Amino acid sequence: MVARRGKLIVFEGCDRSGKSTQCAKLTDRLRKEGHKAELLKFPDRTTSIGLIINNYLANKEDQSDEVIHLLFSANRWECMQKMTNLLLGGNNLVIDRYAYSGIAYSAAKGMDLNWCRQPDVGLIKPDKVIYMTLSENKASERADFGEERYEKKEFQAKVEKIFEQLHDPSYWQVVNGDGSIDEVHQDIFSAVSEVLSADCGPLQKLW
Numbered sequence: 001m002v003a004r005r006g007k008l009i010v011f012e013g014c015d016r017s018g019k020s021t022q023c024a025k026l027t028d029r030l031r032k033e034g035h036k037a038e039l040l041k042f043p044d045r046t047t048s049i050g051l052i053i054n055n056y057l058a059n060k061e062d063q064s065d066e067v068i069h070l071l072f073s074a075n076r077w078e079c080m081q082k083m084t085n086l087l088l089g090g091n092n093l094v095i096d097r098y099a100y101s102g103i104a105y106s107a108a109k110g111m112d113l114n115w116c117r118q119p120d121v122g123l124i125k126p127d128k129v130i131y132m133t134l135s136e137n138k139a140s141e142r143a144d145f146g147e148e149r150y151e152k153k154e155f156q157a158k159v160e161k162i163f164e165q166l167h168d169p170s171y172w173q174v175v176n177g178d179g180s181i182d183e184v185h186q187d188i189f190s191a192v193s194e195v196l197s198a199d200c201g202p203l204q205k206l207w
């Protein structure tokens, strides 16, 4: 019998919302509970496109808004065959950022939202998007932003507004990241458990 396909779980949210910590915790938990699970992250800075993106984020290299937008998208496209193979092989994928970050961070610069959406049309559609939020209070308690290009308070507020526009309640779950790491993990784990036991049908495409 052919293995049931794995589920695609995407984490989205602003910088410092706790995505990376929660992605790692969820992947561990899934494995402990006997599920096959792999963790991926975008941008994937290890490919040649990823290296250009890394230099851009580190402010070592400039790119036009259009070029960097297309490179972020290409960085996702170059992973599609691998993701398809993993999912069809029964692996659940946990992904730290995806096309929604692509749109949110570019549109926050004032770029046209519809233009921004186009390059990611046809990527594998997630079965669930975990959208992590953080209240102002909690955000200011966390360590300061780093040095990277987008890590500024005013810019993050614009990004958040675009994420709110992209929010699709049919497959997004908003998770408040204000609680302790374990509390937040518990919320995420219950949302994801539902998806894992559901029959989501064949892989679908964005958008």
Ligand code: DGP
Binding pocket: 015, 042, 043, 057, 068, 069, 072, 073, 096, 097, 098, 099, 101, 102, 103, 105, 106, 148, 150, 151
């Ligand atoms: P991270 O490694 O998750 O902290 O992401 C690096 C930074 O890049 C972060 O500020 C979010 C931003 N980012 C992630 N994906 C995209 C994308 O597709 N397009 C743009 N413009 N920015 C992105």
Ligand code: NA
Binding pocket: 015, 016, 148, 151
């Ligand atoms: Na970051």
Ligand code: NA
Binding pocket: 016, 019, 020
């Ligand atoms: Na992160």
